Amino acid sequence: MARIGYHASHEQYDPRTLCDLARRAEAAGFGAIKCSDHIQPWSPRQGHSGHAWTWLGAAMATTTVPFGNIAAPGYRYHPAVMAQAAATLAQMFPGRFWVALGTGEALNEAMTGMVWPDKPERNARLRECFDVMHALLRGETVTHRGRVTAIEARLWSLPDAPPPLFGAAATEDTARWLGGWAEGLLTLGGDPANVARVIAAFREGGGEGKPVHVQHTISWAETEDRAMADALDQWAPVAIGGEINWDIRRPSDFDLLGRFVGPEHIGRSVRVSADPGLHRADLQAIADLGVDTIFVHNVGRDQQAFIDMAARELLGRGD
Template identity: 50%
Template sequence: MEIGFHASHEQFAPSRLLRLARRAEEAGFDAVLSSDHLTPWSERQGEAGYAWAWLGAALATTTLPYGVVTAPGDRYHPAVTAQAIATLLEIAPGRFIPALGSGQALNEHVTGRPWPTKDVRNARLAECADVIRRLLGGETVDHDGLVRLRAARVYTLPTEPPPLFAAALSPETARAVAGWADGLITVNAPLPRLREVIRAFREGAGAAKPVHVQMHLSWARSEEGVRAQALDQWRANALPPVLNEELEVPAQVDAATAHVPAEALEDSIVMSSDLARHAEVLADYAQLGVDRVYLHQVGVEQEEFVDVFGAKVLPQVRAC
């Protein structure tokens, strides 16, 4: 199982994330996952660099493979997404995996269009995935559905089209995307829940297709620090999808989570000052057949996290 580093644009400036990506490579991480946000989750975070520009710089200054979770169909027209994917892969062949998701109003509301229901978003996502795949295959595409294209063509193409992963948080969505996705990316959850999501995808997609997991974690030198930074930076994880995907601005998220206790984050963030606990969770994911885990340290102390996990956690997991 590969272990990667998550570059959280909602929390950190692009220049710092470039330094962290290089540091992660030096520390022994296998890959990097980039978020793709126009808006942070909280006013306390206060960042949201443009992921696609950053990915070009990161690919050019490291040798690691990269991934991104992005939402085509609203803020990004699928032809624009296909062109961005193709350009990155022309620069860095074989080192970039796009994962397509149905999106969140937090990032997509800026277009001013009505925010679709989840079933419509899933249907639109399937259309976008088909269109993007055809464009990356060199086709000229006309399409009139939930998204529209007229004589669309991407001229600069990669040598090999990439796998198109799907992002899914629930078994229902994992089952829905299994028909078109070349792989799945999901987030950490209690093992029975995570096992259910993976099973739902592989029942439809086949056991051979890869699964990646973004693991939200909070590590600090003390348990008090662990919980304090999780609450400060990532309390939005306590929201159910009906709010998480529907709220439009950080102030709304902050208001909705103002009284969230740390205990409400225990199912969605691995919170511990004990490095052995984090290694144990990673070993459990390996047992589930996960191919790659991206570690997202939710706290602001990123450099120490990269160094300590690179020196102590990654070798322990790889020795299992």
């Protein structure tokens, strides 16, 4: 059975609240935690965007479960600086930290003033960043001149074992490309048939035997109406699809997109239901694909009610 983890959404909660939620999630029985890494929220209504790497040190110091982060090197973060942060966490908390590397979104990365490239160029930059980070985390001195530059870079405080560098993929093509070099896969949940195709592509591309994590987004509340309202209020723009989410820069523009998403569309990106049994069945179906950890992200604002429900209905803690 896959481990069930809790997704800590920096866009939706201030860092102090999110640290408390991480402790509550562990106490409820969640076996792992991962966080998002944003400098802006998706919507002004969400209203938060704490520094993920700072938060990770505090959250991991007050819990005992493994943690992960998804971030985009090469824009806001130089890959050597990201490798230093990852090495520090892995040295302080041995065996408890991994990071997934993605190509990023303009929402978070374009603020540096760099030209925001198309997907093939972002892929090429990601691969260079991975190579730099991979070498640094193994104690090498790195000089690299390309889309990113590192001159005689070296990490002096290294963990006993380097943290795994996963690749993040939402599509079969990206997953297949990652399979040959990333040390694991982080992908999105949803329809188990779609998840299965992405995982199969990763394994076909060279990822056979490598760990797979899934971030599964849901909207659960006490009633169906509340669950639907929460999904549309907090996560509607993600259901638009295509490449548009990666190219928009302003939270206010995501709100404009969200106006075009109704109850008939939101299911593309969020599993909406007040029925814990349905969510439990979804988790089992994804677990049956041979994944290692499923991180559940409930987009609703009442996280304590969700954590309490999960302890009873999803994590086997009973009453």
